[in-house]
Amino acid sequence: MDFNTLNDRRGTFSTKWDKMERGFGVSPEDGLAMWTADSDFPTAPCVIDVVREAAEHGVFGYSWVYPDYLQSVQWWMKTRHNWDIDTDWVLTTQGLGNGIALALDVWTKPGDGVVIFSPVYHEFAHKINKAGRRVVECPLTRDGDTYNLDLDDAQSRLTGDESMLIFCSPQNPSGRVWTTEELRELAAFAARNDLILVSDEIHHDLVYTGHSFVPMDIAAPEHRNRMVYLTAASKTFNIAGQRTGNMIIPDPELRAAMNHRLATLDYSPSALGIHMITAAYSPEGAEWVDAQIAHLDANRRTFDAAVNAIPGVRSLPLQSTYLAWVDFSGTGMPPADVAARIRDEAKIAVSPGPGFGTGGETFQRFNLATQHARVEEAGRRMQHAFRDLQ
Secondary structure (H helix, E strand, O other): OOOOOOOOOOOOOOHHHHOHHHHHOOOOOOOEEEOOOOOOOOOOHHHHHHHHHHHHHOOOOOOOOOHHHHHHHHHHHHHHHOOOOOHHHEEEEOOHHHHHHHHHHHHOOOOOEEEEEEOOOHHHHHHHHHOOOEEEEEEOEEEOOEEEOOHHHHHHHOOOOEEEEEEEOOOOOOOOOOOHHHHHHHHHHHHHOOOEEEEEOOOOOOEOOOOOOOOHHHHOHHHHHHEEEEEOOHHHHOOHHHOOEEEEOOOHHHHHHHHHHHHHOOOOOOHHHHHHHHHHOOHHHHHHHHHHHHHHHHHHHHHHHHHHOOOOOEEOOOOEOOEEEEEOHHHOOOHHHHHHHHHHHOOEEEEEHHHHOOOOOOEEEEEOOOOHHHHHHHHHHHHHHOHHHO
């Protein structure tokens, strides 16, 4: 499977490439796009085949009921994550960003506190604020290269008006894979504080050898009455533009409330997105994902070796995801100067660490889901941009 043929996404309305100059001041003509979390290689052949078949059929009218899709989601969760789900638990959303927004809309009210553990995916705080809710930021602690939960500290930050906890598992931006015990303790924390726990598990398929992802539902099934699980094929198969994600909700009361909201919005999923994910969640798709992980593993090793050779720079070892979390605190440079060198000298568009909240101030996040040659080039550019430190 070919993940290394260079392609040109410029001029295709690609957020990653066509917005990089406006967002980061890096021209796509000579810059590298390593920010937003999508990949630079085509999706799995089995997914492309179903799109081709749909195009050849040529009719894109109304569609109804997707039993094959629901069964494919059920099959994928069982075979890839040893998670037994009922197809009745699965609701679709217009991507997981939409899923988070819907969760806030249905299970919180304006002014409520919503708990997050930072540094974390910046859209959590953005969506909480846009919904008129209050961000309750609970910093993770860091032990060397590892982030940990500090639930005692988190408890001290709660005021009693919180109604939801949004959690990232595996963790974005650090790539941390949480243990069963950590997840169980977090679920108990949510129960003690009467919080709906929304577990964003979008990166669950991209886990490296030596680490095992545990679905929240497996870790703490006794707390299903307050759990909502968000999954998607979008990161795994690079089909985020299809805007199709899953809410897996075992509890019938929670599920009924969300179903009612979806009905009032007259929501139904994209037929093409459904067909693509059905094809992806298959033995052929699983084989492609395994090959992709091997490719990403080579990319992270090459990138880490290059940037870790720069004095004072540390790329935290990834356990999952394709998003390198790089700490520049050891350089002693102000974060603004670090960002300027990456932008102006290395000419790389990255996700700024401060946007991920408390704990991200000295970091930058690099997307490694690209061709290996581009990762090698990024390493060379970084070493050149910080050559005076060597």
